Amino acid sequence: MTDNTANYDDSHTTLTTVRKKKVYCPDTAFYGDCRDVEDFEKLNRVGEGTYGVVYRVKDTKSGSVVALKKIRMERETDGMPISSLREISILKRMKHPNIVNVSDVAVGPKLDSIFLVMEYCEQDLGTLLDMISTPYTLSEVKCLMTQLLKGLEYCHSHSIIHRDLKMSNLLLTSTGLLKIADFGLARTLSLPGKPMTPNVVTLWYRSPELLYGDANYTTAVDLWSAGCIMGELLQHRPLLPGNTEQSQLNLIVKLLGTPNDHIWPGFTQLPLGKALMLPKQDKNTLKLVFPRISDQSISLLAGLLTYNPRSRLTVRQALQHPYFREPPRAQDPAMLPTYPEIRNLMSEKEK
Template sequence: MRITIMADGDRAEGAPAESEAEPLRFQRLWGEGYFEVPASERLGKCRSVKEFEKLNRIGEGTYGIVYRARDTVTDETVALKKVRMDNEKEGMPISSLREITLLLELQHPNIVELKEVVVGNHLESIFLVMGYCEQDLASLLENMQTPFSEAQVKCIILQVLKGLQYLHERYIIHRDLKVSNLLMTDKGCVKIADFGLARTYGMPPQPMTPKVVTLWYRAPELLLGVTTQTTSIDMWAVGCILAELLAHKPLLPGTSEIHQIDLIVQLLGTPNENIWPGFSKLPLVSQYTLRKQPYNNLKHKFPWLSEAGLRLLNFLFMYDPKKRATAKDSLDSSYFKEKPLPCEPELMPTFPHHRNKRAASTSTGTETQAKRAKP
């Protein structure tokens, strides 16, 4: 059976029209010969992408192109993400299958919504229909004339923590938290997006690829080669995001893994066995010569931040993953109970849409971030 690869649901040059498409035939499991799938059943239970009107392209990330689109049946505005099928010879990429499987099980106000999967004319033309969010935080931070106030920062982080608590209670690690993967609706609702690297985990933890999480948000245990990952890597990234929102610039903008570790040591001091049991036995420790830095410089970095705020940052930046703050710990922090109190989401400022500069704001979020951090 010959399959013609389609682009964005349109007919490829030289490909037959849909009504003239080659028969879809499968070899019989029992008996000899093939059976043919009727044209009316080629899409299975999935709707056709032709039921969506593409309004404009809003970004392109690692795992697909994203469009703002209108569902012609419901008149709802959605984000339509075309799954990349580059060089895929054995079906859908595993990253997309993982993302679809996870998102179909998740329902939370602070998690991006996967509404359904729709298909084009051919098997390689697959689209995810996502809830549409007007902005991503990376684009907002680049285009805002006035930075977020501390009350607004608390509102954002609280929503991220609620979404993470929901994920972590279900034994899901996001593994790619960063500002471009945090979306915001025009009602001030923040949603965690891009689940292409997300994984479920169990006890005991199984080895996973350590080179995950965009460099600026990567926990030290990942940089030092740990392969058994827990929710603590997401919490380190939350600390980086909180600090970035408070400082109005990235906290640890490393240019390489060596530079990233050095920036962490400059900020938090040199790790040792006393504060991080097992540190000296980490797989890549012998490859680095860490500078001798006995001080924690967070207070110097944020001299205006309250004691409660500094405690929360220090808790999120614990070297030992076992001692690092959980999402629940963070939600209970007194930082969110002191003035300025978090503003309500509906009172968050609204912004003009920067669609031409946005990272793929439904589930990829890498275009803007690529300019801001090395993956």
């Protein structure tokens, strides 16, 4: 290691030593004594979020295993990036069983050594679906969707849009609790609505209004992502795996049919309304793609994957959908199948 910035590398099992000191942490909730990064012993790297690398570590003071997310600072010359400040601010005031809990901030000797201390979750759904060949059962999918929507309901009731819901940002504990993670792209809704960048949400989960460049979008973008996640859980592979904005729209049209100004008023007037061309297809093919699921399952999917964001189900409407009351009932989270900690096994192989 060439400097003393408390970075990890593969040849070290602990973080570099730093002096215990009083630091101003980047949120009023953290003002005063932050945790010293020396308090944590690296076990392994488990992933990389939108704005930082995540490690599994041992808290040497409590003995507990937690996750440490290093805030990405490479391109910053004027302090912390606004995305990191926003993530810290949002996560510290959110307390819900289906949202990852941030307990503290740890610091090194320089301002570019700042870490979020978070609860450790054994799995992420993205890695699980990639590595496990056995699909979830219908009752297990219902369990996971219930938890996802409950976490999302909490976010939206606090005027927060996640803006990057995808499988790899859904964590799973050993007791079957699903946790929404990685709030680096999250935003608090302002009143009145202020334009936001439409270049958010990983492409496979990006809603039509974002693809068309709408800067005045709402929490409805998260519900579209939830529909893509539900479809992916049901078929055990990505529902709409486009590799460009145009190919993504083509896949959406193939699934839902071609939109028009009747079902989605004003969509042709959006910034990219004339730049992105749509193929012609009259029919919705959801029932052909999912021939073995119930009519209520199709109804919920269709309600989430609705072109017009104003007609799309809200998270509360989704949670009240008859799909969640019909058999099979949602599996108890504690009864979800458990698997070896795949990310840890993968990181061991990389050493």
